[in-house]
Amino acid sequence: MTNRVLLAHGSGGALSHELIRDLFLRYFDNPQLRAMADAAILDDLPPGRLALTTDSYVVQPLFFPGGDIGELAICGTVNDLAVMGARPCYLTAGFILEEGLELKTLERIVASMADTARAAGVQIVTGDTKVVDRGSADGVFINTAGVGVIPLGIDLGPHRLQPDDAILVNGSLGDHGMAVMMQREGMAFSSNLQSDTAPLNGLIDELLTTLHTQVHWMRDATRGGLATVLNEWAQTAGMGIEVFEERMPVGEEVRAACEFLGLDPLYAANEGKVVVAVAQEAAEHALATLRQHPLGKNAALLGRVTTSHAGYVTLETLYGARRILQMLTGAQLPRIC
């Protein structure tokens, strides 16, 4: 038995079957996957509207403080469904492996995916593995697609955004981006920075159950950070958004790391943060609801939707000045997820 990934693991033949049986089935086991058919049949979906999403994960390094590519690949797709108001149900997993990858590295990743899927209440029901020759990929890339169901009555999106809607976030900004950057720069030892990678479906479920239609729009602030989400919202809805620097929850270590590397935490990636727009009168109730959840302890009210400055995000700085918060223009942090 080899202890590294061989090209033959991606051949569709005997070694492919061995990998599926001894690794993927062992960790992800469920009836659909066990059928090893060309597609999984999803027989027991709850009523509602179906939502479908996908993301590929190419994060470097594969393991970082507070998470790994496997945990990320589950959380990212779970969160993309959850912010649409969908209950995530089923995931696919597509692996692109580099020849020579240690099988025990792959096993650590697969074990982490299985743990995270269990925590998020989703099942990995179908998958695929390709192997490319050494030097043609970088260790492991993972794609997950996800199917969820939006319960009847839930309707979120740009058409629901109203002037004076409150803008909230469930906690500190930039933790994932800066934890990965510090690890990559070889400085992880000098900080306690941890990625915030987490499945948000539980928190979001609470929020929707409590506030119903008072929740207007949600988005997870991943690549491009909070600033990018707010800009997308302002542009798509054709309204202004006004936020306050003093209200931004940014941890001391993220602030220090950002200063050291010359980065802005408002653009740094998060993997466990949701930006929420709620009706003005529900702002305090939303904040309290978020803060009651373990993933929302540091939730904050960041600002509001305005009719002025349509299409733009304005930031009131600590010194009382007001500036436009632009969309991310370069590649601040490549391969952050």
Place this chain on the structure above:
Amino acid sequence: MTNRVLLAHGSGGALSHELIRDLFLRYFDNPQLRAMADAAILDDLPPGRLALTTDSYVVQPLFFPGGDIGELAICGTVNDLAVMGARPCYLTAGFILEEGLELKTLERIVASMADTARAAGVQIVTGDTKVVDRGSADGVFINTAGVGVIPLGIDLGPHRLQPDDAILVNGSLGDHGMAVMMQREGMAFSSNLQSDTAPLNGLIDELLTTLHTQVHWMRDATRGGLATVLNEWAQTAGMGIEVFEERMPVGEEVRAACEFLGLDPLYAANEGKVVVAVAQEAAEHALATLRQHPLGKNAALLGRVTTSHAGYVTLETLYGARRILQMLTGAQLPRIC
């Protein structure tokens, strides 16, 4: 405007949005994709059981006689749904791009995906793009996941396989594998070999409409070829399968290329071939139905299911000898799809 893929195209910021607007939306345009939400909402699915599948595509070279990675990424996922008896409806598309890839190469691929999706009657409703630094991937990798609906009354699978079931295939074997290999070896000029890449949902729909429940099981013979599918069937169903070498539809050029490269066409990959098990009494009807379709002109009856040799596939050779057709053990053709 750059003419190559930059890391910033994967940042989630301004260049990512430009790529989505100017390339993906231009070719794949539909209301779900245009919403640019975290997940697509699938509102108008026909009644039936939902099927979900995924595959990643890493074929090298990206363009080969008879197809390209884009066409393959649509057909492969459409076919995985179709062989389950599902009508393919919606696809996701996840791109992993290598920094420095020419944007016009990406555009050719995206255009080919759009053409193929149109031909197959499916829509690409959500997607994702990641960019990795030069040398960390090989041009373009694509993942597609697909959602389809199995009409009520359709039930295919190992539990339907019966002794004496007829085994058919819709045409010549090994065309895709050998076309890619010849291109890779720089010998494409000396042959007219074309990949058979094609969406099979139309052909399969005809077959199911005509033969209903007389169709027992289907699978597309991709990586590992016909021999691998038959072995999976024999093992999963716990029956024997008996096939005849003289009935195998193998083109002259595939035969010549296989001889030249020392390969066996029964293990070579196909991307437009479905293996079908039908009730014994429906064999001729199934063959005639396949042959009436443009993608089934060279359909053949290959053999039958047996109670003897349970778990094994036996091949009667041209010389009347009988041998066991093993599952593929090595990696005959890496990065074939």
